[in-house]
Amino acid sequence: MTEGQHASRPGGRTARVRADVLAAVEAELAEQGYDGLTIDGVAARSGVHRTTLYRRWKTVPGLLVDLLEAGADDAWEPADTGSLEGDLIAVNREVHAALTARPSITQAVIAASFRTPEAAEALTRFWEDRYARTALVVRRAAERGELAPGLDAHQLLLTATAPIYHQLVLLRQPMSRPEADEHARTAALIALRP
Amino acid sequence: MTEGQHASRPGGRTARVRADVLAAVEAELAEQGYDGLTIDGVAARSGVHRTTLYRRWKTVPGLLVDLLEAGADDAWEPADTGSLEGDLIAVNREVHAALTARPSITQAVIAASFRTPEAAEALTRFWEDRYARTALVVRRAAERGELAPGLDAHQLLLTATAPIYHQLVLLRQPMSRPEADEHARTAALIALRP
């Protein structure tokens, strides 16, 4: 393997600075929301100098991208409940929880994605990864013979989860967890009847 | 009716200024996209002074809100194709067209809605109005006896249109018109089978 050059310095101070900054971002986000999030505010709260933030993270969206990636669970995979409907409900509940959390990192990154291409790409990557992993739910159902072969996994997941995003993020209106469940059942229904 | 006081002055010059400004907004949007949209840029292109823009529209999102409302068709109603499936396909094609247009006013206003509460409220009002009008499609289907009574119109419309918004706006990936049609058919399928 190519050892590369000194590979920068992920050592103690740098890591501590990053932790302090990301904690401050989350705190500011909780108190003031996305539009109140500012580099100077994060610098003041974290005790890290402005210049350092500008150098390492460049922008506010950059901070949120790092927060998203720091919170990403590399081992995540969808729950196995034994049925397609149950699996989809579990997925929808996770989406619902992520979007109604306060503060919602996901909502903040979505907002950021409309301001810089970097944030948009980071979010796209994150979702591509999640959708790819979640496709396992569909494969399991296919192995159990629950659904017609050739069914498009992405389209099915879109039918299940898109209504939650649309209602909570774009329409900005409430959606209860039972309603989120209902959309999962609807999606499962289609998959079972080709 | 209450004639009210002088009711400001919607006269010639003011109207001309507004038309010039909104045209400039659309042009700038087409050339540079939302993140490149700036008050000074619009002022320079329209020939209207900066101060006037700040006074009448306050912010960039404010400009887009006005553009959205100027383009809103007060007489809009969903096409009547004779079947629920056909009606939903027609709706989905309109949504698809609005989101893939270049420049897409809708996409720009969505972006703006994450920056100021005013834009968010304007967008919510716009969609509430559209969803309320589109519910006519469901009522017509009910009158024809096509679907089970008590079906929630909003949930049905959400199932049909949400995947398009999610794919094109949040996931930022392409969606063909046939795919948009397919989501309409899926939604119709659920409505017909309770």
Next chain:
DNA sequence: TCCTTAATGCGACGGACGTTGCGTTAAGAT
């Protein structure tokens, strides 16, 4: 036509934002 007064144009100001040059600290290697 003249008068009143919104609406717009104009210049300048203050503040927030992002950048730059340089000194200081500490991580990691010897």
Next chain:
DNA sequence: ATCTTAACGCAACGTCCGTCGCATTAAGGA
């Protein structure tokens, strides 16, 4: 323990953004 050098702290600078006071224009009524 010592050295090298990323990473960070610090202060100052230039730019962009939004606001304010005042002059000018023109819409709508008398």
